[in-house]
Structure formats: C-alpha cells, structure tokens
Amino acid sequence: MKATCWMGKEEVRVENVPDPTILNPRDAIVKITATAICGSDLHLYNGFIPSMEKGDILGHEFMGEVVEVGPAVKNLKRGDRVVVPFPIACGSCFFCRKGLFSTCENSNPNWVLAEKMWGHGVAGVYGYSHLLGGYAGGQAEYARVPFADVGPLKIPDELPDDKVLFLSDIFPTGYMAADMCGIEPGDTVAVWGCGPVGQFAMASAFLLGAERVIGIDRFPERLRMAREKVGADTINYEESDVHETLQDLTGGIGPDRCIDAVGMEAHAPGPIDMYDRAKTALMMETDRPFALRQAIMNCRNGGTVSVAGVYGGFIDKFPMGSLMNRSLTVRTGQAHVQRYMRPLLERIQAGDIDPSFVITHHMKLDQAPEAYRMFRDKQDECIKVVLNPN
Amino acid sequence: MVTQRESGHRPRGGVGRQLANGLGWFSIGLGVAELVAPRAMEKVIGVRDRDRRRNVLRAYGMREIAAGVGILSMPSRPEWLWTRVAGDIVDLASLGQAFALRDAKRGRVAAATAAVLGVTALDVLCGTQLSRRKPFRASATVLIGKKPEELYPFWRDLSNVVQLEPYLESVRPLADDRWRWTARIGGGPALEVDTEIVRDQPNQYIEWRSPEGSATRLRAAIRFTPAAGDRGTLVRSEVEIDGPLALLAKPASAAGIGPELRLEQHLRRFKQLMETGEIARAYRGQATQPRPRFETTRGLEPALSH
Ligand SMILES: NC(=O)c1ccc[n+]([C@@H]2O[C@H](COP(=O)([O-])OP(=O)(O)OC[C@H]3O[C@@H](n4cnc5c(N)ncnc54)[C@H](O)[C@@H]3O)[C@@H](O)[C@H]2O)c1
Ligand SMILES: [Zn+2]
Numbered sequence: 001m002k003a004t005c006w007m008g009k010e011e012v013r014v015e016n017v018p019d020p021t022i023l024n025p026r027d028a029i030v031k032i033t034a035t036a037i038c039g040s041d042l043h044l045y046n047g048f049i050p051s052m053e054k055g056d057i058l059g060h061e062f063m064g065e066v067v068e069v070g071p072a073v074k075n076l077k078r079g080d081r082v083v084v085p086f087p088i089a090c091g092s093c094f095f096c097r098k099g100l101f102s103t104c105e106n107s108n109p110n111w112v113l114a115e116k117m118w119g120h121g122v123a124g125v126y127g128y129s130h131l132l133g134g135y136a137g138g139q140a141e142y143a144r145v146p147f148a149d150v151g152p153l154k155i156p157d158e159l160p161d162d163k164v165l166f167l168s169d170i171f172p173t174g175y176m177a178a179d180m181c182g183i184e185p186g187d188t189v190a191v192w193g194c195g196p197v198g199q200f201a202m203a204s205a206f207l208l209g210a211e212r213v214i215g216i217d218r219f220p221e222r223l224r225m226a227r228e229k230v231g232a233d234t235i236n237y238e239e240s241d242v243h244e245t246l247q248d249l250t251g252g253i254g255p256d257r258c259i260d261a262v263g264m265e266a267h268a269p270g271p272i273d274m275y276d277r278a279k280t281a282l283m284m285e286t287d288r289p290f291a292l293r294q295a296i297m298n299c300r301n302g303g304t305v306s307v308a309g310v311y312g313g314f315i316d317k318f319p320m321g322s323l324m325n326r327s328l329t330v331r332t333g334q335a336h337v338q339r340y341m342r343p344l345l346e347r348i349q350a351g352d353i354d355p356s357f358v359i360t361h362h363m364k365l366d367q368a369p370e371a372y373r374m375f376r377d378k379q380d381e382c383i384k385v386v387l388n389p390n
Numbered sequence: 391m392v393t394q395r396e397s398g399h400r401p402r403g404g405v406g407r408q409l410a411n412g413l414g415w416f417s418i419g420l421g422v423a424e425l426v427a428p429r430a431m432e433k434v435i436g437v438r439d440r441d442r443r444r445n446v447l448r449a450y451g452m453r454e455i456a457a458g459v460g461i462l463s464m465p466s467r468p469e470w471l472w473t474r475v476a477g478d479i480v481d482l483a484s485l486g487q488a489f490a491l492r493d494a495k496r497g498r499v500a501a502a503t504a505a506v507l508g509v510t511a512l513d514v515l516c517g518t519q520l521s522r523r524k525p526f527r528a529s530a531t532v533l534i535g536k537k538p539e540e541l542y543p544f545w546r547d548l549s550n551v552v553q554l555e556p557y558l559e560s561v562r563p564l565a566d567d568r569w570r571w572t573a574r575i576g577g578g579p580a581l582e583v584d585t586e587i588v589r590d591q592p593n594q595y596i597e598w599r600s601p602e603g604s605a606t607r608l609r610a611a612i613r614f615t616p617a618a619g620d621r622g623t624l625v626r627s628e629v630e631i632d633g634p635l636a637l638l639a640k641p642a643s644a645a646g647i648g649p650e651l652r653l654e655q656h657l658r659r660f661k662q663l664m665e666t667g668e669i670a671r672a673y674r675g676q677a678t679q680p681r682p683r684f685e686t687t688r689g690l691e692p693a694l695s696h
C-alpha cells in the first residue's frame with residue numbers, strides 16, 4: 001500500500017510499504033477514506049519529537065471502512081464506516097476506567113521508555129514516535145487498529161467524511177481544552193493559536209456557555225475564520241500588544257480562562273524568541289513555551305489555564321510565581337478522545353456544529369509532501385488539509 | 391511501577407575482605423596523620439609548610455577517615471573502596487602539582503607518588519574483587535486490576551512465561567517441578583538454565599532457583615499481594631543472578647538496559663495479557679529496512695514493536 005513516511009527532519013515521502021495485518025485478536029484493519037495532517041504532525045516534521053525512526057508511517061487523524069476484524073471484535077463487521085480515535089486505549093485499565101484514555105496503561109509497547117522520560121508512561125498513539133508505541137499511522141491506504149472493539153466510532157451513512165473526520169482528534173481536543181476550563185456563565189475565554197485546534201477550542205467554549213471568546217494569532221486568514229465562522233473577537237499579536245488589549249477588553253482583570261492551542265513551537269516576537277531558540281539549540285530546553293507563558297501571565301486571578309498545545313520535554317522561564325501567587329489552576333492532557341466522540345457526534349447530528357468549516361484544502365495522499373510544506377508554511381492560506389487515498 | 395536494584399553482597403571472608411579491612415585501617419591511619427600532624431606529613435611527601443596547603447591536607451585527612459570507617463563498618467558496600475580509588479586519583483593529581491612547586495623536594499614527592507600508585511593498584515584490585523562477588527538482584531512491581539487467584543495460575547505453569555519474553559525460546563517442564571529455560575539472543579548460541587520450584591504458596595508466592603552446583607545461579611520469585619481500594623493485585627517479580635551472568639548484568643544495568651528493565655517489561659506484558667487478553671504490539675510497516683539494534687533510549691525494544 002501507499003503510506004506517508006517520515007524520512008527525517010522536514011522530509012516526508014509517500015512510499016510503498018507492506019499492507020498491515022491483524023496481529024492481535026482485538027485488531028481491525030481499516031481501509032482509509034479520509035485522513036488529515038495535524039499541527040502535532042508538524043512537531044514531528046520539524047524534528048521536535050524524539051524517538052522517530054526513518055520510514056515511520058505518519059498520521060493519527062483518520063477514518064474509513066472496516067475490511068477485516070480479529071476474532072475478539074464482535075461489535076464491528078466488514079463494511080462498517082468508522083472514525084478512529086488517535087490515542088490507542090484498552091478501555092479496561094485503571095486509567096481507561098477513569099476516562100483518561102490517552103494515558104491507557106496497556107497500549108504502549110514502549111511504556112518503559114516513556115516512563116524513563118516522563119516518570120510514567122502514556123498510551124500508544126498512531127504514527128507518533130516510538131515513545132508513544134511505534135504504531136504505524138493513518139496517512140496511508142490502510143491502517144491496523146488495535147482494541148477495535150472499544151475505540152472506533154461507527155458513523156451513520158448519511159454523514160459525509162468531512163463532517164465527522166475530526167472526531168478522531170481536533171474536535172475532541174478543542175472541546176476538551178474548553179471543558180477543562182470549567183467555564184461559568186459570563187466568562188471570557190482567550191485562546192492562543194487560531195489553528196484548527198484553536199478554532200475548535202473557541203467554538204467549544206461557546207458550546208459550553210462562554211460569554212465572550214478572544215482568539216490570538218498573527219495570520220489574517222486564521223483570525224478571519226475565528227471571527228466569521230466561530231464568532232470570536234480576535235487579536236493579531238503582531239499588530240497589538242496582547243496584554244494591553246486583553247486588559248482593555250476585560251476591564252483590567254484578565255480573561256477568566258486561557259487556552260494554549262499553540263504548543264512547543266510557539267512563534268515569539270522580539271528578543272525572548274532569540275532566547276528560547278538559543279536555549280533549544282543548546283539543548284537547555286526542548287520546547288519554546290512563549291504562548292504558555294503569556295497565557296499564564298494574562299489569566300485572571302483564580303482563573304484556569306488549559307493547555308491543549310503539545311509539549312515534549314522541558315521548558316525554561318516558567319512563571320511559577322505568577323501561577324502560585326495568583327491561585328491559578330492548570331489543566332492539560334492529550335485529548336481523551338474516546339470520552340468525547342459519541343456526545344460530539346450527537347452535537348454534529350443535532351446541527352450544533354459542522355466541523356468541516358476548518359478545511360481549506362483537499363488533496364490526494366500522493367501529495368502529502370507538498371501538503372506538509374504548505375500547511376507548515378501557511379502558504380495559500382492553508383489551515384487544514386484533508387488527504388484522500390483514492 | 392517500582393524497579394529496584396539492590397546491592398546483594400553477602401559478607402564473606404576471603405582475601406578480598408581481608409585486603410579491604412587492611413585498606414580500611416590504612417585509610418584511617420593516614421587520615422589521622424594528615425589531620426593532626428599535617429606538618430610532619432608535608433615533610434614526608436616533600437613539600438614545605440604553607441597554610442593553604444595544610445588545610446588541603448587536613449581535608450584529605452577527613453576524606454581518608456570517612457572512607458576507612460565506611461569500608462570497615464559497611465562490608466557489604468564495595469562503593470566505599472571505590473571512594474578510596476577516587477581519593478587516590480585526587481592525591482595523584484595533587485602530587486603532580488606539588489612536583490611543579492619551586493620549593494618541593496622532588497625526590498620525596500616522587501617517592502610519595504610511587505607509594506600512592508602502589509596503594510591505588512591495591513584499591514582497584516580489592517574493589518573489583520568485592521564487586522565481582524556481589525550477586526545481581528533486581529525487582530519490579532506492577533498493579534494489575536485482577537484478583538490474585540486470576541493471576542497465579544499463569545505463573546504456576548512456567549512455560550507461559552515464554553509469551554512475555556521474546557528472547558526465551560522455551561520453558562519446558564522436567565520431572566519433579568523442575569523447568570528447563572532456553573534463551574537465545576539474536577543468532578547466538580542457546581543458553582540453558584534449569585530451575586526447580588522451591589516454594590509455592592497458592593495465590594501468594596512462587597519461588598524457583600537453579601539447583602545446587604549450577605554454574606549460573608539464578609533465583610526468581612513472583613509475589614501477589616492484594617492492593618488497597620479494590621485496585622487489584624500488586625505483582626512483584628524478583629530475580630537474583632550469581633556467577634558469570636551477574637558480571638554481564640551489572641554493566642547492562644548501569645547502562646539502563648539491564649535485567650530490571652526486562653523484568654518491568656515482562657510484568658507490563660503480563661498486565662496487558664491479563665487485563666486486555668493480548669500483548670500490545672505495534673506494526674510499524676516501515677518503508678525502510680529496520681536495522682538490527684540493541685535496546686537504547688531511542689526506539690526501545692524495536693524487535694517487539696514490529
Ligand atoms: N492535546 C491534544 O490532544 C492535541 C491534539 C491535537 C493537536 N494538539 C496540539 O495543539 C497545537 C495546535 O494544533 P493545530 O493543529 O491547531 O496546529 P497549527 O500549527 O495549525 O496552529 C498553531 C497556531 O498557533 C499560532 N501561534 C504560534 N505562536 C503563537 C503565539 N505566540 N501566540 C498566538 N498564536 C501563536 C500559529 O500561528 C498557528 O496558527 C499543537 O501543539 C498540536 O500539537 C494537541
Ligand atoms: Zn493531532
């Protein structure tokens with residue numbers, strides 16, 4: 001089959017690889033009809049995530065048709081349409097039973113490796129480094145889906161791929177980012193990053209009752225999408241000072257809830273950027289946490305900072321004093337997608353939201369290398385690319 | 391998950407221990423001399439009195455005494471001997487500096503250097519002897535969401551363990567609750583170890599070890615303890631290796647790829663099997679030929695994640 005492979009920093013290629021096969025009783029094989037490139041894939045593309053190996057198959061946002069099931073999968077059959085959640089989770093361990101699916105104890109063959117790095121392990125994720133299991137990803141024609149009896153969500157025929165594909169990751173991710181905020185009536189929610197995750201975080205903040213939502217980014221097309229499709233106010237941080245503007249908009253107390261939808265590769269205007277770039281180059285920090293620092297500094301006293309952006313290792317100049325003295329709460333996590341898929345599917349069916357609004361490009365799987373470059377460099381006002389194998 | 395490595399030295403007599411005791415007393419003697427009579431010591435090693443140097447000597451004296459007391463009072467810790475070796479190196483460096491001093495008596499300094507070199511050789515010899523005699527011990531614990539009686543039967547039939555360890559070719563029952571373990575690493579020769587079950591408390595504990603007189607002495611045990619708050623069972627696995635294999639285990643363990651890692655991996659796989667009915671395996675389906683690799687911090691256990 002054809003698959004998008006990571007060949008090194010800033011190099012992906014569509015290669016011919018062996019078809020996946022059933023390896024365990026609870027596996028299924030899915031023929032992929034739609035798959036997307038995520039901001040998280042850019043961290044791999046840019047070489048920020050350790051333990052990638054040349055040839056690894058990328059992609060963790062995908063859906064398709066079941067073509068084969070293992071003997072223990074009773075709820076799915078050939079021909080079922082499914083969306084696959086990006087964290088691989090067993091559904092029955094201590095963490096799965098608590099709904100913390102992205103920290104499932106039983107899906108990561110390299111748990112002890114993650115444990116060495118982070119103190120404790122986490123779940124396996126498709127196409128996301130050997131630290132997270134070394135699973136083949138879904139930017140391909142077929143994928144092997146472990147724990148198919150508990151993970152994939154069946155999709156009724158009348159819903160097109162574009163409306164449901166993002167249940168695999170970014171819609172639940174954005175929703176969880178807003179959910180972790182504990183939004184109360186009257187709240188103002190500020191969101192750093194108006195990429196696809198930021199867009200869904202903003203839309204979800206409204207679904208969860210926020211009074212006002214403010215999106216922060218520097219790309220006009222992304223800010224426009226936030227205003228026109230989501231109904232948020234926006235700040236272009238290259239044109240106005242973020243802190244001053246947020247102070248003005250909130251009468252000096254700051255937003256009640258601040259969401260970081262940017263992550264480890266934040267862009268920063270001015271000398272602090274040089275500082276973080278130098279530090280990461282010298283391996284003295286692994287991530288550039290500019291947006292996170294801002295989110296903390298701007299949040300109102302007693303407010304919540306919710307971190308959806310991905311971080312990998314260590315950061316520097318973390319404003320612990322601000323966090324502690326002002327009674328802030330930090331919530332974070334890789335999305336527990338399985339927890340949100342069904343209720344969000346119902347939201348889509350009820351017409352509360354149509355997630356396809358973030359899609360700017362449809363391309364063929366063969367065009368993945370081009371798509372990665374375009375998405376990374378924000379060429380052609382690219383916000384979200386969907387790849388179709390056929 | 392808890393993984394521990396223990397120093398499992400059983401104090402014994404023998405040349406290594408006697409030598410260690412001698413070195414311990416030597417440390418204390420030298421330390422006391424450096425501490426209370428630094429001026430006399432300076433004469434012996436051939437440098438003339440300077441306040442600063444004298445304080446350095448006093449500090450070295452403290453160090454010697456600490457090492458000596460350590461060696462004598464904790465016979466099971468060869469680490470103390472290694473602190474002596476480290477001290478020797480510091481001494482040698484200081485003597486090297488003393489050599490360059492204008493007011494130094496070169497002959498005396500050279501003699502002192504030769505003496506320290508001799509003692510260093512003894513220290514290294516003794517440290518190696520003591521460390522070698524230490525059997526290797528490792529353990530790991532994992533919480534499994536099942537009752538002890540659901541977990542114990544798997545281990546009562548040791549041939550099941552093959553599922554947890556890709557390097558194990560087979561575990562076959564012999565007569566009288568003896569089991570023959572056959573392992574093979576890469577294309578290497580098969581490694582065979584026999585063990586017999588020496589303790590068996592249903593749903594609580596099983597222990598097996600290689601019979602008296604085997605070249606490689608192995609002892610392993612698995613223990614099941616009900617966990618607090620309905621969380622299932624704490625499963626603890628222990629292994630002790632003595633003989634030539636222990637020599638391999640130690641450096642591997644220091645490099646982070648030793649038996650404790652394997653133990654933890656085994657228990658994790660056991661947990662996966664018990665809680666989900668299967669062992670997590672990643673299909674990588676890579677575009678490039680996976681090259682043979684050892685376990686490192688990069689792409690740990692690639693052999694398993696295929
Ligand atoms: N927690 C999860 O489960 C999960 C899931 C998916 C994605 N993510 C992460 O969410 C983040 C965003 O994903 P995405 O797909 O939207 O990526 P994206 O790259 O398309 O979006 C990131 C946006 O952040 C903006 N940005 C950069 N620096 C900024 C700054 N200093 N202030 C404000 N905005 C800034 C960029 O201009 C860009 O628009 C990534 O880190 C991704 O890895 C997390
Ligand atoms: Zn993603």
Ligand SMILES: [Zn+2]
Binds near residue numbers: 090091092104
């Ligand atoms: Zn689980």
